Amino acid sequence: MTEIATPEEWDNLSRPVPEWFQNSPFGIFIHWGAYSVPAWAEPIGALGTIDDHEWFKHNPYAEWYYNTIRIDGSPAQQHHKEEFGGEDYDAFLDQWKAEQFDPADWVDLFKFAGADYVVPTTKHHDGIALWDAPGTGERNTVRRGPGKDLIGEIARAVEDKGLKLGLYYSGGLDWHVRPFPPHTTSESVHDTSRPKDAGYAEYAYNHVVDLVDKYRPHVLWNDIEWPDAGKHFGAHGLGTLFEHFYSAVPDGVVNDRWGATHQDYGTSEYEAARENESGSEWENCRGIGFSFGYNQVEGPEQSLTGRQLARHLTDVVSRGGHFLLNVGPRADGTIPDIQRQALTGLGHWMADAKQYLVGARPLEGAPVTDQGDSWVRWVDRGTEVVAFVDSLGDGAEAALTLDTGTFDVAQASVEGPGGTVEAAADGLKVTLSPDRPGPAIVRIPRA
Known part of the structure; x- marks a missing residue:
């Protein structure tokens, strides 16, 4: 077994943050998956404001539906029984058709809103890949459901509109490939119930290398952690992955959710991990409502308006950060009206304001x-x-x-x-x- 890399080896990856990222105050996150079919969660509040027990049993993140329905006594589990007869989660992959998916229309909206970069989810914690990922067999959107390489289509639209592409990947969790009991604590997410083995490290490595080689993203946005057995510079090691990425995309950047290894910038999420906002480069992410994936339960009372988004973006930039705002499309590929109106409202303000945010410092x-x-x-x-x-x-x-x-x-x-x-x-x-x-x-x- 290859030994875990030393802090000095990770430090050797450090380099100046590319100018394009320094001058990119605003990005768009996209959470779209089989979870967009049930599109259901309890909109109880923002991450970082609710204790663990309440959070997991009543999780407001619709993209966590697969986990929440497995927690006995949760309202999501009851909803799943009543609405879907308790059917297997993977049935949603086949029901997800994306029949009105128009990536050019999406990116037109994002560009009007003033975005500099776009970060779609390629594989969330449910393990379903939005491209023909190696080792996934039929469990991806090319083979089932939409029948398309969704990441490839988004990537082309982003490039056509002159924005930078980032890619989200859940390296820390895969509830299908490495099933664990449902998460009910933050500790289980970040430590006791995440895969740490070499087999999963190789599986995740092959995915991310494939994403880099196929789509040349400027941002690698990992989530949760990285399997401990892969934190080295040998074959299928995370250090080797970073080296490959920087070789393929010399002005690329990586976030901080790879465990105690390497990062180009820190991240916070809603009100959580605010301690990461003190670094030289950081990014806050959140949804327009309390969920990342589309949640049909959310209404105007849970959602930010364009004017409120303008305030949030300005607040983040005034403190030295970037703002990654999430959009959660419906299963058919349309962007809900509440979200579209918020982005359009922000865009009307950004037409004048963006030039004063680009390159601004506290x-x-x-x-x-x-x-x-x-x-x-x-x-x-x-x-x-x-x-x-x-x-x-x-x-x-x-x-x-x-x-x-x-x-x-x-x-x-x-x-x-x-x-x-x-x-x-x-x-x-x-x-x-x-x-x-x-x-x-x-x-x-x-x-």
């Missing part, structure tokens, strides 16, 4: 942000700073207190339809437009 010593009903986030663009100003209530005005010796407040301006700005005794007064698509974009030159 403003050191930024003035106070939220004041009363006012919501303010700051970014540094070298010769100027930009304040993104919104109201959390009905207020139409916001005051920005600034050092008038440091900033040329007389030359401040608002870009786009967000409102107007004028100099005040101790800074600026921003009058917000009632029909603004997102925060007002206030440019303030340095004196």
Whole structure:
């Protein structure tokens, strides 16, 4: 057995983060799978705000349906019995037809929303591959269900529209190839009930190498962990996989969910793993609602609007991060109206705002942000700073207190339809437009 690599060996993979990623504030995640057929979960709240016992038994992630229906006494298990007679999960693969799948339409929407990169799931924890993955036999979307290489079609559409392709892969879990009892704790997910053996490490390695060779993604987005027996630089080792990826895609990046090995950037998810947001490069991911996979139970009350997405994106960028926003298509391939409207609303704001987010960095010593009903986030663009100003209530005005010796407040301006700005005794007064698509974009030159 090849020994696990040392920290020094992993450190040898470290290199500067490519400029394209540094200048890509916004990406689109896509969770689409056999779980999109039942499309059911309890929308109880955001990851990181609910304790383990409650979370797993009432899991709001529709893509975790296969796990949740196996937890005795869970509402999902009862729903599965009532709606589907308790049938085998794999029946959903055959019922998943993707008959209205139009990847060009998807990517048009993503590009309008201002996205820089797109990350579809290639294999989630249920083990069903969205391409003809080696070793999966008939259990993939080319052989069953949609009858298509869904990843190949998405990849071509992304390339055609000039965006970067990333690929999600669940290296940490595969409930089909390595079945375990259902997860009911975070410990079981990340340690006690995940596959760690060399056989599964080789299986996952062959998948990811195939993805790299076929589609040349710029992001490898692994989830949960990587089998411990594969954390080496030998045959079918994770170190060898990273070397192969960087050789094939020299400006590619990998996330941090490979265990204690190597990463180009950290990740947080909803409110979980926020400690990873302190690194030099990090990315927050979340859905428009509380689920990644499409959840028919979710409505407007669980979903962010375009204006709320604009605030979330701005908040992330103002703190030095990237934002990966998930879209969960229906089984037929259509994007639900709530999600489409949110992305369209965000796009109307991004038409003016994106140029001020690209390459922006956190403003050191930024003035106070939220004041009363006012919501303010700051970014540094070298010769100027930009304040993104919104109201959390009905207020139409916001005051920005600034050092008038440091900033040329007389030359401040608002870009786009967000409102107007004028100099005040101790800074600026921003009058917000009632029909603004997102925060007002206030440019303030340095004196």
